[in-house]
Amino acid sequence: MTFRDFTSVVDYRTREANSGPSRVDPSPFVGTWVNTNDSAPHRIARLVMTVRDGILMVHAWGYCTPDPCDWGEASADVYADSINSQTAMSFTAVFDFGFMETHLQTNLKRGTMVIATANKFSDLSGRSDYYTREFFYQVDDDSF
Amino acid sequence: MIELPVKNMETGEYFRAGDRAELANDGVDRTIDLAPFVGTWINTMRDTQGFAKLIVSNRDGKLFVQAFAAAAPDLCDWGEVEAHPFADRVDSRKGAGFAAHYDTGSSEVVFQANMNLGLLVVLTFNRFKDGSSRANYICREFFHR
Numbered sequence: 001m002t003f004r005d006f007t008s009v010v011d012y013r014t015r016e017a018n019s020g021p022s023r024v025d026p027s028p029f030v031g032t033w034v035n036t037n038d039s040a041p042h043r044i045a046r047l048v049m050t051v052r053d054g055i056l057m058v059h060a061w062g063y064c065t066p067d068p069c070d071w072g073e074a075s076a077d078v079y080a081d082s083i084n085s086q087t088a089m090s091f092t093a094v095f096d097f098g099f100m101e102t103h104l105q106t107n108l109k110r111g112t113m114v115i116a117t118a119n120k121f122s123d124l125s126g127r128s129d130y131y132t133r134e135f136f137y138q139v140d141d142d143s144f
Numbered sequence: 145m146i147e148l149p150v151k152n153m154e155t156g157e158y159f160r161a162g163d164r165a166e167l168a169n170d171g172v173d174r175t176i177d178l179a180p181f182v183g184t185w186i187n188t189m190r191d192t193q194g195f196a197k198l199i200v201s202n203r204d205g206k207l208f209v210q211a212f213a214a215a216a217p218d219l220c221d222w223g224e225v226e227a228h229p230f231a232d233r234v235d236s237r238k239g240a241g242f243a244a245h246y247d248t249g250s251s252e253v254v255f256q257a258n259m260n261l262g263l264l265v266v267l268t269f270n271r272f273k274d275g276s277s278r279a280n281y282i283c284r285e286f287f288h289r
Contacts, residue, residue: 130230
């Protein structure tokens with residue numbers, strides 16, 4: 001299989017996409033996001049997103065009792081909706097817990113952030129690798 | 145709200161209550177059922193400029209994806225890659241989605257697919273590596289059998 005520099009019609013370089021560095025603005029994600037579903041045990045409870053040195057950082061908490069499980073922080077890759085756009089509408093990030101890797105793959109839709117997680121276990125515990133799709137809304141501050 | 149045991153911070157065996165190892169600690173075979181994914185999937189948008197067709201197959205218990213992108217006069221065959229299937233829970237073997245990865249040299253494309261009401265919903269995360277200044281982008285498409 002031989003590829004040129006595009007692999008489908010939408011990737012074809014336009015004049016606009018051929019000049020200057022690509023820079024996708026991550027600001028639509030910045031802030032605190034809370035899960036819309038407070039009963040699912042597999043859920044991510046909340047996310048706090050910041051930009052540091054131009055890089056989008058994701059801090060996540062999983063649902064645990066009595067307190068949320070702090071996943072720590074991971075850097076994110078940001079995606080636009082086309083090759084000519086500079087507005088972020090998606091990001092991906094990976095949290096490596098040692099016994100499990102969780103890949104976050106997100107998109108924004110009408111003010112809601114949709115997060116798919118792909119979860120792979122490496123600890124031979126018999127747990128199935130599994131997939132979730134969750135919805136988040138933005139809140140004004142990081143109180144929880 | 146469901147009452148759940150407190151997470152053991154020392155073992156670190158889970159970071160979400162639904163991931164607890166005891167949920168799947170019963171010796172049951174949890175090989176994920178690949179049947180829901182297998183077949184030829186056609187983009188619901190006939191004039192798509194993204195992916196027009198996916199062929200998903202099961203060979204020796206492994207899942208493979210062959211993607212065909214829109215191009216003229218013929219579709220562009222991306223070749224076949226192995227995909228990673230996912231269930232819907234840690235204690236389930238029901239196929240809920242899969243992920244696959246293509247590296248074309250100038251770009252990397254990650255497929256993240258899930259089943260919904262008989263449709264295969266595919267998000268592609270497209271990342272360019274060639275310094276062409278094209279923005280990395282995502283695309284969401286729907287496929288029927």
